[in-house]
Amino acid sequence: MTRGERGLFGLATHIGIIGSSGHYHYALAGEREIEDAVICAVAPGSADEDMSRLTAALSAASVSPKQYDDYREMLDREDLNVVAVNPQFHLNSEVTTEALSRAIPVLCEKPLAIDLESLDRVRQAQLQSKAGLGMMLALRYDARFYTARQLVASGAIGEPALGYSQKSYKLGTRPPFYCTRETFGGLIPWIGIHAIDWFRWISGIEYTAVIGHHANVHAPQYGEMEDTAACLFELANGGSAVMSFDYLRPAGAETHGDDRLRLIGSAGCLDISGAGLTLTDPDGTRSIDPVSPPHGLLADFAMSLADKDHRCLISTEDALRVTEISLLAREAADNGCRVLLSQTGGR
Template sequence: MLRLCIIGGSGHYRYVLEGLDERVALVGFAAGSDGEDLSKLATMLQERGIAAPRFDDWSDMLDAVQPDIVAVNCHFGDHARISTECLQRGHNVFSEKPVATRLDELATLIDAHEASSQHFAAMFGIRCKPWFLAAHAAVQAGRIGEVRLMHAQKSYKLGKRPAFFASRERSGGLIPWVGSHAIDWLQWLSGESFISVSASHSRAHNGGNGDLEVSAQCLFQMSNDIAATVSIDYLRPGTAPTHDDDRIRIAGTRGVLEVREGNVWLLNDEAQGLQNLPLLPERSIFASFVDQVLGTGLCVVSSDDAFSATYASLMAREAADSGVTQEFDA
């Protein structure tokens, strides 16, 4: 049985808990950032009947239990530093995104992964939703032909955010945290790579949350002459029926596909009018990572996917900060 530790309680640790099965045992959890609140994680463990010990120091925990897998989801600015050390210690790492909030730390993390024999993946779990799996399958099957244009949307309620969200250094900002999901969809659904990005973002009307941006727009030039835009905001009204509104529109040479409100709509040359495509069964991103660690399958998100989406997100943030289009390294 694989031994698992969780460092931090600030991200999507539910992906881990929902993906636990008889192959994995949680053997410890600890905070990864100063002042981090683990109460919600501790409550969820108790509700699920998981009696894992809590450690005062994450480094001491790793020394004590020698886990096979470490799930890192602390304050976002600490992800890269902790993940790098975990890889160097010989642990497989399942990291919250963004996996780094600075380009230099991302480079160090990539070097640590390449120097290790360990597996690494990021928590881009929205890929595993039935509607995104169905959309991916349709595009891969050629049902819209060759992809030409893409527009993705991530819209969230602002709500009451933990204090660290107000610090760029500790949270990384709107584009790497929220926008990285949509940026990942662009590369996953098109199979293309990023060439350049222009972007803007704004802190206006952020509810007193310090450095936090609440709106952003990105324009990516991708390989094969594809133009792709991403709209990101915390402007979803509190009265909305769901916390988030995830969408993507992909125009191809044979038709147009849209994901919105949990449905996949296709308009192409196969039939008259809109087709509402059948959804695919939801998957567990963490269970797929366990498959990869055990050598029985591949994770839904590869290490290359994780690093590429993070790099693109940080470059988009730099474009927004500087007002200058950023060219990607070849």
């Protein structure tokens, strides 16, 4: 990777943003991190999308991209090096497929798709174009989770065998598209996907089967949106992972989210809770100072596009696979059945 006066790609890095319903702020952070990067164009993912939050964020950052009404027109006209995709969640796959079919690299909000059929279209578009495809699995860039991954890879807890992962958020006020499965996709692929991904990534152990349960227990105003979900994954080495996801975090809690991980193995146990990361091993329990990864999410992805030797923390293969696993976990919860997860990718 070379960074210099001419930026990452040997010229100014042109970033586009499609949609404002997800985590567009990773694109803003990327623009700040990558020298000579510029957010040059934005468009809604659909005509009815509320773009006001993105517009305000761009304005606050003194960024003035060209505005398009139709993202397809933007993709056709602009010479983009990377496009950040975060429309209403049900449009992730369609927008991503459109960009990939034009050979434009995509950093997509998770999940890549809210059904297996459109996920297959994304997979095919990526295979055909060979354009880079990343996903906003931001917890991999969280210093606690990144450091946990390094610790486990270094053998700090031996071979992992059991764990718990938690995602809990304040509900606050959500846009209307959260109210139907058709547009929201479900709590497991929207929220749970982070925990499903980090557990697999940090442990290094594959899932072989999943069972789940989800419901809207206390948020009737959000219709079909689940406010609670739980999964049990069987691991390839015989172990297990349990997870819980919810929108029940009290409004009075200090932080918006409450992410937790406990991972125990043959030689130790890791815990992430609050700001802390602790390790228990034969020498006792101690706090570990989390170390941040060298690059942010969009910059890391952009670097992997510019330099084939640079490995992005999230591979295209992982992005596709973890989306698929999340959709199969949702299927397990919908049907009250155990779903086998092949380890070959695809199905």
